[in-house]
């Protein structure tokens with residue numbers, strides 16, 4: 001069962017940001033009896049959901065066996081053009097049989113105009129750096145390739161601007177940092193064409209090493225998505241009723257399973 005860790009110090013509540021809807025709604029997975037809060041998951045309008053989803057994405061990337069950390073420089077300030085450039089880079093790599101499975105995001109340069117992309121890469125073959133430099137130069141870009149060291153902060157590095165706000169804080173502190181946090185999320189989404197991260201097909205792996213889409217990895221948070229009959233959703237204030245319903249179902253299935 002998952003609940004945000006909260007505590008209080010001198011009567012002041014300290015906790016992680018929490019989605020307004022998840023305070024009110026819960027889901028229950030009927031076969032396991034697992035209960036969880038039902039956040040709205042609207043990353044563009046809900047700050048807690050954006051921050052939490054970013055944290056989960058960093059975790060999914062960390063379990064996806066990336067072996068390289070690639071920085072792509074030479075991008076400009078226009079998101080659609082940058083997207084185009086990244087797609088062209090993949091195309092040029094594919095022609096050189098270096099098809100990457102990757103997750104990437106675009107970040108602005110800190111001290112000048114223009115952007116760069118950070119990418120976590122898994123390759124089917126050993127990297128041929130020449131092919132990467134060649135492919136990048138086709139679109140006027142450059143690549144800087146390093147081994148990915150999961151121990152050095154894992155995949156959180158690419159999301160540092162947003163994850164800076166994923167910390168326990170008092171309500172008062174939250175009010176102070178909220179505008180900056182919203183700005184960090186919004187500018188990240190604007191730069192990345194409305195996404196927290198871009199993934200190529202087959203990059204993301206679950207904890208068992210099986211390829212999964214982001215939607216599949218997020219499934220427990222989207223109970224209406226697949227196998228909807230396995231979940232019920234209810235106002236958190238009615239958890240007792242939901243638990244009674246679960247016990248009722250369990251006693252029903254015991255009767256049908258053991259007819260003697």
Ligand SMILES: [Zn+2]
Nearest residue numbers: 019040046049
């Ligand atoms: Zn939310």
